[in-house]
Amino acid sequence: MTLRWLLTGRVQGVGFRPFVYRLAREHGIHGWVRNRSGQVEILGQGRTDRLDRFERALTDAAPPTAAPHIAEREVLAWQQLEDFRIETSQAGDRPWIQVPPDHFACPDCLAEVRDPTDRRYRYPFNNCTQCGPRYTLIRALPYDRPNTTLSGFVMCPACATEYRDPGDRRFHAEPIACPDCGPWLSYRPDTAPAPAAEGEAAVEAAAAALRAGEILAVKGIGGYHLMCAADNTDAIERLRARKPRPHKPLAVLFPDEVSLLRREVNCSEAELACLRSAQRPILLLPRTPAPSLPESLAPGLGELGVMLPCSPLHALLLQAAGGPLVATSGNLSGEPVLTDNAEADARLSDVVDGFLHHNRPIQRPADDSVLRPIAGAVRPLRLGRGSAPLELELETGVPEPLLAVGAHMKNTLALAWDRRLIVSPHIGDMGSRRSLEVFRQLVEDFQALHGVRATRLLCDAHPDYTTHRWARESGLPVTPVFHHHAHASALCGEHGIDEPCLIFTWDGTGYGADGGLWGGEALYGRPGHWRHLARLRPFRLPGGDRAGREPWRAAAALCWENGLDYTPPVTEPSLLRAAWQRGLNSPATSAAGRLFDAAASLIGLLQTASYEGQGPMLLEQAAAGCAGEALVLPLLTEAPPWQLDWTPLLAHLRDGRLPVAQRAADFHASLAGAIRDTARRTAADHAFTRVGLTGGVFQNRLLTELAQSRLQAAGFEVLLCRQLPCNDAGISAGQVYEHLGGQRGED
Structure with a gap:
């Protein structure tokens, strides 16, 4: 019997063809396997029972980083086939390209790096078909070496032998490399004109500099990290002053030693498994009662962002440095992470004391993924290395290819066609020239890589967003999407829900359907069909956008809205209040x-x-460990959107007789209770059983868990983000879901 299969899903860059080759030999199947523009095509001949077992194993026994799906299966006329081989890749007539994210080294590759008798001993770029970088080094598909950033490195005879050996795990491992033929490291102090050390010696030189209290820029898989010793308070303060990053938490890179990690943070077995996964994310975890690392890593906070080595280079550097290292993004604040050696030299020279470079080009940036345990699950706050590109399956086909360009902060792209939705890794905030340059590069790169060209753009409705202006100037048809509609639709879309729900979209500010600044909304409906039923009571912000970095302005607004005295910390407070009263920049x-x-x-x-x-x-953090008591917040329901009145909170928050922890905890409990009460009141007039919580405010674990508990006790099913971040990183996907929902029309 002769069968032909066409497999889609994640089948390139994951060692799938070598896996199929070995599987066919094991089951006595003759035929061939080949790449075909993101798909894998297989021709197999053999006894029916053997072919059945072979077919089941294609999905059941696939490599751990693969995600295959049998899209086509057909019986062919008998033809004489001999043995089984891997054929030359071909371009298919309908590309189905799925680009895998970058992954950490597998146990076999790590064992070689640690084995003094192995020819790849201490080699920082070791990889095989089951591990290593993919997204950041693939230039085009099919996934063959000439289409990667390794194309300029000619395989030595030993690597070439492994590459061609069907019994070797590096059989057709496209990024195959070794110390004789692959990329290498160079260490250079900032003031030196030439490298001070290369190869293995570069790791030792960099580690010595870190031990001496210096700050380094270290090139990794998807970009640079800024590193210093995590136990050196002086180095941490110098890094903060130079970046500048005076208070924002810094991530810490730990060796893969459980005892050392658990001395600093509370980490469950499930959370440890997440840290050790091939994704190797940053995970925000509670600090232990008596940590040894300084509080200045995360001033005023009880959590620390921790990660384990994401490449053999990081593992070697940690070992040589002798302890945990600060590993924060190698960029200027808010910009995409740097990837190019010369650009890093130019832009980071005032920040670091030295550079640990390598000469493997990075095709596109991928910052670290960031996750936080919330409501019983680890949830993404930032998509990046290891977690993106993220592919989601759409319920229905897309009439035309769409490119959603996201929001202004925490920007991502989303590309949709057929029934596929692919979200890019984190780009950054769109407030700088370099952010726009990287955004433009990725717009072109993302489409070219997947073999799709968008015929329509989706953007945030805010006319002043950089992404909105870019879309308008593109020459393509543009559909604006309201910010909070996109938030709500992203949550429903990833849950596959297309029936009426009540979604709370709470965040900073976003352009609303009435032209105002929304951010505390309750929307009823489904993607493409939202009704604005409730909101937090609006207030006028003195100074407008400046309030985002000056919380006292929001405090002044609440007090002045209610006729309470408040003296702002400015030279002429009466002028500011007079401007507020007249509605000037407020x-x-x-x-x-x-x-x-x-x-x-x-x-x-x-x-x-x-x-x-x-x-x-x-x-x-102030509320941690304190049992809050909820104040009842009135819901004013004269006309929709109903207003949730925060006025009762003011006297409580200003009452200095109450402990800070009690006031903070009561504030969270009051808002959680108000969410439940709003849902109950809405359910009296509208049919729904599901309530969603999304928007950047629900990165707050305490509020989310309190609200979830109260909603569930009231009989509602609670929807929380699982694969998409609830913050603005999920807006691009939400724009797609909202647009498609609107096209389907009303029920």
């Missing part, structure tokens, strides 16, 4: 994020923020 907003800022200010935690979300993060 836009109205319903933003929950600004409400959190105001609470942090009124309690006395923070008046001026040095990074986004600092006030809310300090507020959550």
